[in-house]
Amino acid sequence: MAVRHYHHHYHFSYLTSKKRHFSSVLIVIAVITLIILTVLHVLSPQQGINLNQISWEMVVFATFNTLFRLLISYFLSLVLSIPIALLITKSERTERFLLPIADIIQSVPVLAFFPVVVVFFIKFNAQESAVIFILFMAMLWNLVFSLIGGLKTVPRDITDAATIFHVKGFRKLRYITIPAVFPYIITGSLLAWAQGWSLLIVAEALHSYIPGGTAANDPLGLGSLLVNSFYNGKNAVFLAALIVMIVVIALLNFFVWQKLLHVAERFKFD
């Protein structure tokens, strides 16, 4: 009986211990990364960019700042995209009504909002939030539409089984819906991050939207470093920022997305 009890505590879970370790390792890594990035972000010089005093340290800070902004925007859009996608696909009626709305919002270029957003956030002296908001808007719709696609491909037998076995509410979301769309979350995230990286160059170069703005108005980041160094003929800095950006994207691709795409295979229906 004692053995059996141990067995029951050790093995008996919705996730096998191996899988549970995997997901907790992921969560721990994500949390630690976020803490480190936040600390570095706080430590980072906030006075804007002075192109005459660029050091390697600045490039490192710029990298962490940028990663911090991307990560925050990504988590915000991930957390929000799930309820939005669930709401849109809730029933045929909600879909008929909400999908076109989402489609319109999504098809308006994010940058069209940018001047208004910048003016709004600058008023509260919140450049950082302006950047994050733009990145968030750009990332959100990739995730939402990927999720909608995923939710619509869950086999009917699976949703029927959930109904028959009275699996509902949070239990259904946690153990059926989210795993079922997991591969779509990953592909949507890939697109979202690509979108984020490409918008960075505009989002961090806030000063062009501020009347009389200069590089000193820009929050330090890889994107603002790229724009300003190029504009001011600091080719070495430009090159350094570009190389760092490429290396970071490649590393993320290799160590995060490739691995997650591999994991996603296990969540696919035959």
Add this chain to the structure above:
Amino acid sequence: MIELALKDVSKVYKQEKVTALADVSLEINQGEFFCLVGPSGCGKSTILRIIAGLEKPSSGTVQSPAEVSMVFQSGALLPWMNVEENVSFVCKAKGLSSFKAEEQTTRYLRMVDLEGFRYHYPRELSGGQRQRVGIARALAVEPKVLLLDEPFSALDPLTTDELHTYLLKIWKETGKTILMVSHLLEEAVLLSDRIGIMKKSEIEQIVSVELKRPRKDDSKEFLNTLEIVKNILEH
């Protein structure tokens, strides 16, 4: 005692303007093995879905116990859970404690001889094994009525034979009421007490299969019964 009763049940899909069921009445006894046969689109799956509560009838009354469970054609197992988790998950959803859920899981996995596969994932199993997990899962919530929606139609004949044996063994051991939908007449004659023959959204006739068990599909009586069912279906 009557376990399941349908009275004048109709199902009309308004948007598609399709009548799936037209005034179907049916009574199934407790512990009975009942089979619905008929061509595809005759409404046999709709009856199952209405009893399972997946669809509401357009009119008529349905009397069925709350404890109804189902085995799906695809198995409908969750690919991200192993065999044990797939079964215990529904027990927990029913409100059982972890300990009780594990007991149930072990009991029914043993019944379908898959105890040794509890840590395997569905993709590591054969089609027949997956379907056996589906059966174990359906039984683990202790239903009064077990519904089977063409559970063996995606399997090869040898595996199907094997699963027929399992199903009959389980039926005998548990005494559940079983309602199965099939498009194979041989299967219906081999397994069931009575066969409901469906045509065009209606139950054309109900045939009692008065053969002793275990049935042999090459015996004269078997072939005679099969012929009777075939004739009703074709005319």
